[in-house]
Amino acid sequence: xxxxxxxxxxxxxxxxxxxxxxxxxxxxxxxxxxxxxxxxxxxxxxxxxxxxxxxxxxxxxxxxxxxxxxxxxxxxxxxxxxxxxxxxxxxxxxxxxxxxxxxxxxxxxxxxxxxxxxxxxxxxxxxxxxxxxxxxxxxxxxxxxxxxxxxxxxxxxxxxxxxxxxxxxxxxxxxxxxxxxxxxxxxxxxxxxxxxxxxxxxxxxxxxxxxxxxxxxxxxxxxxxxxxxxxxxxxxxxxxxxxxxxxxxxxxxxxxxxxxxxxxxxxxxxxxxxxxxxxxxxxxxxxxxxxxxxxxxxxxxxxxxxxxxxxxxxxxxxxxxxxxxxxxxxxxxxxxxxxxxxxxxxxxxxxxxxxxxxxxxxxxxxxxxxxxxxxxxxxxxxxxxxxxxxxxxxxxxxxxxxxxxxxxxxxxxxxxxxxxxxxxxxxxxxxxxxxxxxxxxxxxxxxxxxxxxxxxxxxxxxxxxxxxxxxxxxxxxxxxxxxxxxxxxxxxxxxxxxxxxxxxxxxxxxxxxxxxxxxxxxxxxxxxxxxxxxxxxxxxxxxxxxxxxxxxxxxxxxxxxxxxxxxxxxxxxxxxxxxxxxxxxxxxxxxxxxxxxxxxxxxxxxxxxxxxxxxxxxxxxxxxxxxxxxxxxxxxxxxxxxxxxxxxxxxxxxxxxxxxxxxxxxxxxxxxxxxxxxxxxxxxxxxxxxxxxxxxxxxxxxxxxxxxxxxxxxxxxxxxxxxxxxxxxxxxxxxxxxxxxxxxxxxxxxxxxxxxxxxxxxxxxxxxxx
Numbered sequence: 001x002x003x004x005x006x007x008x009x010x011x012x013x014x015x016x017x018x019x020x021x022x023x024x025x026x027x028x029x030x031x032x033x034x035x036x037x038x039x040x041x042x043x044x045x046x047x048x049x050x051x052x053x054x055x056x057x058x059x060x061x062x063x064x065x066x067x068x069x070x071x072x073x074x075x076x077x078x079x080x081x082x083x084x085x086x087x088x089x090x091x092x093x094x095x096x097x098x099x100x101x102x103x104x105x106x107x108x109x110x111x112x113x114x115x116x117x118x119x120x121x122x123x124x125x126x127x128x129x130x131x132x133x134x135x136x137x138x139x140x141x142x143x144x145x146x147x148x149x150x151x152x153x154x155x156x157x158x159x160x161x162x163x164x165x166x167x168x169x170x171x172x173x174x175x176x177x178x179x180x181x182x183x184x185x186x187x188x189x190x191x192x193x194x195x196x197x198x199x200x201x202x203x204x205x206x207x208x209x210x211x212x213x214x215x216x217x218x219x220x221x222x223x224x225x226x227x228x229x230x231x232x233x234x235x236x237x238x239x240x241x242x243x244x245x246x247x248x249x250x251x252x253x254x255x256x257x258x259x260x261x262x263x264x265x266x267x268x269x270x271x272x273x274x275x276x277x278x279x280x281x282x283x284x285x286x287x288x289x290x291x292x293x294x295x296x297x298x299x300x301x302x303x304x305x306x307x308x309x310x311x312x313x314x315x316x317x318x319x320x321x322x323x324x325x326x327x328x329x330x331x332x333x334x335x336x337x338x339x340x341x342x343x344x345x346x347x348x349x350x351x352x353x354x355x356x357x358x359x360x361x362x363x364x365x366x367x368x369x370x371x372x373x374x375x376x377x378x379x380x381x382x383x384x385x386x387x388x389x390x391x392x393x394x395x396x397x398x399x400x401x402x403x404x405x406x407x408x409x410x411x412x413x414x415x416x417x418x419x420x421x422x423x424x425x426x427x428x429x430x431x432x433x434x435x436x437x438x439x440x441x442x443x444x445x446x447x448x449x450x451x452x453x454x455x456x457x458x459x460x461x462x463x464x465x466x467x468x469x470x471x472x473x474x475x476x477x478x479x480x481x482x483x484x485x486x487x488x489x490x491x492x493x494x495x496x497x498x499x500x501x502x503x504x505x506x507x508x509x510x511x512x513x514x515x516x517x518x519x520x521x522x523x524x525x526x527x528x529x530x531x532x533x534x535x536x537x538x539x540x541x542x543x544x545x546x547x548x549x550x551x552x553x554x555x556x557x558x559x560x561x562x563x564x565x566x567x568x569x570x571x572x573x574x575x576x577x578x579x580x581x582x583x584x585x586x587x588x589x590x591x592x593x594x595x596x597x598x599x600x601x602x603x604x605x606x607x608x609x610x611x612x613x614x615x616x617x618x619x620x621x622x623x624x625x626x627x628x629x630x631x632x633x634x635x636x637x638x639x640x641x642x643x644x645x646x647x648x649x650x651x652x653x654x655x656x657x658x659x660x661x662x663x664x665x666x667x668x669x670x671x672x673x674x675x676x677x678x679x680x681x682x683x684x685x686x687x688x689x690x691x692x693x694x695x696x697x698x699x700x701x702x703x704x705x706x707x708x709x710x711x712x713x714x715x716x717x718x719x720x721x722x723x724x725x726x727x728x729x730x731x732x733x734x735x736x737x738x739x740x741x742x743x744x745x746x747x748x749x750x751x752x753x754x755x756x757x758x759x760x761x762x763x764x765x766x767x768x769x770x
Contacts (some may be wrong), residue, residue, distance in 0.1 A: 015180050016096065020089040027082040035079060036072035051431075052438045053651060055386050058658045105148030105161065117153065124149040223335045224260060227253045230292075231339045236353065241360040243377055246336075246367055248285065251301035252292045253332050256325060263324060269317045270300055277303045280312065301325045309376045311654065323656035326371060330659070330713065333368045334681070337361055337664075341678045358673040365664055365679075365711045372714045374654030381406055381717030385435055386653065387428045395420055405717050406439060410479055435651055437477030439715065440661060444722055445470040446708055459697050460731040467677070467693045467724065469665060469708060473685055643684035650714040664711045665691055667724065669704075676706055681713075701728050 046063060053059045106113050109123050127145050131137030151157045151167035161167045182188055219228055234249045235241070241249070254260040278286055284306060285293070292298050304322040307314055314322055340356040347355035370377060373384050382388050382396060382403070396403040401420050403409050409417065421429055447468040449456040459465055650659040666679040677695040698704060704726040711719045 016089060016093050020086065020093050023082065023086045023089060027079070027086050030082065031079050034075055036075055042066060049649060052434055053649060056652055057654055057656055058652065061656060062658065105151040105167070108144050108148035109152075120149065120152050219335075221331065221335060221338075223331065224254045226260065227255060227332065228335060228339060230254065231336045232343065235336070235340055235343060235356050235360065239354045239360065240357045241363060243363055243367065244285070246360070246363050247305060248288075248293050248298075248302060250329060250332055250336070250367070251305055251325070252295075252298045253301075253328075255328050255332065256301040257295075257297045264297065265321065266296060266300070267317060267321075269315075270296075273315050273318055274300050274303055277307055277312070277314065277318075281306050281310065305329065305371070308374055308654065309370055311374055326655065327657045329371045330368050333364050333371075334713075337364050337679060340364070341675070344675050345678070355674070358668050358670070358675060361675065361679070362711070365713065368713045369711075369716045372650060372652050372655050372659055373716055374652070375716060380404065381715075382409065384651070384653075384716060385432050387424055387432060392423055395423060406436065406476075407717075409436065410476055437475055437480060438651060439476045440648070440712075440718065441474045441476050441479050442663075442710065442718070442720065443472045443474075444708065444710055444720055445472075446722060446724065448724065448726070458729060459726060460729050461697060461699050461701055462731060463697045465695055465697050465726070467667060467695075467708065469691045469693060471663070471665070471682065471685055471689045471691065471710070473687055473689075645683045647684065647686050652714065659714055661685070661715075662713045664713060665693065665709070667693055667695060667706050667708055670707050671705070697726070697728050701730050703727050 043066070046059070046066070049059065106115065109120065109127065111119065111123055115123075124145065128142070129135060131142045131145060133139045133142060147167055151161045154167075157167040183192055217224055217226075219225060230252060231249065234252075238245060256264050258264045258266050278284060281303065284302060286299065288294060293302075300321070304314070304318065304325045308322060308326050340361045344355040347353055366377065375381075375383055380393055380396075382393060382405075383390075384406075395401075396409070401408075401412065401416065403412065403420065412420070418429065421432065424432065447470075448459075449466055449468070450459055450463050451466050645662075646660055648661040650661050652659055660683070663682040663685060664679045665682055667676040668674065669676055677693040680691055680693060682689055682691060693708075706724040706726060708722045708724050709719070710721075
């Protein structure tokens with residue numbers, strides 16, 4: 001009976017197959033993921049950004065790093081070495097002899113298949129004389145020749161060969177293991193056991209434990225859990241936090257503590273240079289003994305942040321530490337905003353403590369802008385532009401120009417702008433205009449509705465309100481062209497007057513069109529039905545309502561009223577002529593009129609009118625249903641779609657890392673200083689973006705005034721606030737017997753009912769006949 005046999009590779013041939021496969025599984029994916037991207041593409045990208053971002057700190061650092069870094073070269077060398085090993089192993093495998101071949105006795109005897117018995121015996125005799133051991137031949141070769149001869153001449157051996165492929169009959173099933181035999185050799189057992197123990201009992205547990213220990217210390221945004229707890233403690237303790245206190249809490253994060261983060265460092269020279277910076281900065285609450293604000297790492301980080309905001313030069317020893325602190329600050333402030341939102345939701349749902357004030361969360365956003373641009377809170381947004389210094393601002397805020405913001409600078413005529421910025425040369429002026437043209441200009445459109453409700457425009461108490469905000473981003477350079485066409489010195493009063501005149505012309509047109517259309521409808525109806533009943537037009541009422549609104553001047557109201565009266569008079573004259581014609585022909589067509597005015601005809605007209613109204617309502621419902629389905633599909637696509645957070649590089653003169661342009665969008669009640677909807681971090685805005693903000697409507701009816709606020713996390717002076725009026729109505733009462741639960745009878749029940757009624761009527765008729 002055939003058995004099983006396991007054998008290791010003594011020659012090492014099959015081990016090369018295993019080793020080649022193993023190396024290939026490592027080298028091929030590693031090349032795809034680790035091969036350095038095209039350096040030329042990065043150089044071209046940096047070259048395209050040079051005109052605008054050439055003076056930025058992050059640009060100069062990136063350019064220097066790309067020129068000095070040897071990491072891409074090392075990666076290429078390691079991957080090329082791996083490919084060399086893989087190709088060498090593949091070549092070795094291709095040259096290996098085939099060990100497992102089908103046994104063919106004809107090949108052993110050098111005969112053609114189907115040779116006769118005499119030819120076999122003759123060939124065996126020739127080979128025996130040549131390879132017999134007594135004749136000086138090879139014994140192993142002679143044994144194979146004898147075995148082949150027996151397989152072709154012996155009946156039982158031939159039958160075994162044809163059946164099992166072996167003249168000796170069925171043999172043991174052999175399983176080859178692609179490992180060299182020395183691994184299981186008793187001489188090497190201790191060495192192999194030591195390697196296995198070291199790999200699986202020491203190295204693997206240490207690697208997994210280190211990864212697990214590091215992962216549990218960080219949140220999903222790679223912020224230390226201890227830092228999140230620290231922010232939550234101080235925001236709960238101080239709901240109303242000013243900018244100075246906020247900077248102290250920020251720099252107390254454990255990311256700046258060398259005991260919690262290896263990237264943070266404390267140097268011996270800090271004892272000399274940090275006190276010197278403190279003296280230059282002035283009052284920064286050095287004597288405050290509240291932990292952790294009094295700890296050395298917190299004090300050092302606070303001094304470096306404040307020096308960055310003041311645009312002070314620091315020594316080379318502190319320069320690297322300052323870059324690290326500044327680079328870490330924006331994600332830490334985002335975590336602080338998230339903590340403030342969590343505390344606000346907890347306060348709204350549970351109560352028992354005061355939620356962080358709106359000013360605290362907005363200060364976090366403002367501090368992010370300040371750190372990215374390297375500006376203090378009281379400084380002008382114009383200092384974000386290159387070549388602008390404090391002494392240059394007096395030219396901008398003079399009585400002639402009154403430029404205090406970036407928007408004011410954009411709205412100036414080119415001649416006035418050049419005259420105001422005469423302290424700059426032609427080259428510097430062109431650079432300022434290029435940088436200003438790259439700044440973002442956003443427009444914000446809002447739509448208020450209640451989704452999944454019969455009346456989406458009716459906001460009831462406690463309903464979930466959805467505010468759909470559509471953000472459209474353009475460059476300031478596109479605004480330049482529009483401002484050149486329009487008058488830049490237009491005052492608010494003139495703009496209001498022109499807007500009122502535009503509204504007046506639109507209103508006049510609408511009134512005239514309404515009167516004309518209504519008069520035409522009356523004329524057609526009077527000619528068709530020959531009505532003798534006079535109908536009044538609502539034009540005077542519209543004029544009175546227009547006068548009551550107070551949006552039109554006196555002369556314009558008189559003109560509008562005269563036009564409306566003329567239209568009304570014309571319509572009345574047409575109706576009167578139709579009435580006279582009808583009265584003249586009355587004696588001739590009394591029968592026809594009686595027929596047309598019969599009750600059945602009126603019923604048919606009313607049925608047609610009701611059917612038309614039903615069709616219009618059904619059409620509106622279909623449109624609403626299609627719009628709802630489209631919005632649902634759009635939201636599903638947005639959930640499944642993964643958008644890149646790479647939007648537009650931010651122009652920041654003093655930020656050490658390339659920053660992408662992101663925004664915060666939220667709804668707030670500025671009167672009560674509370675958040676209405678949680679801030680949504682818009683990280684994928686390139687051209688347009690649609691964001692849905694949801695919040696529960698107030699539980700009390702009335703009118704509410706909220707604000708939709710858009711804040712940048714990178715630029716100062718580009719924030720937008722749009723009012724949002726909310727009219728909350730009383731919620732509808734729940735009906736006990738709702739019409740949707742009235743299940744109508746089926747057609748079979750109706751037929752049975754009709755049959756039973758017919759039977760009862762026939763029986764009654766028979767009784768009457770009797």
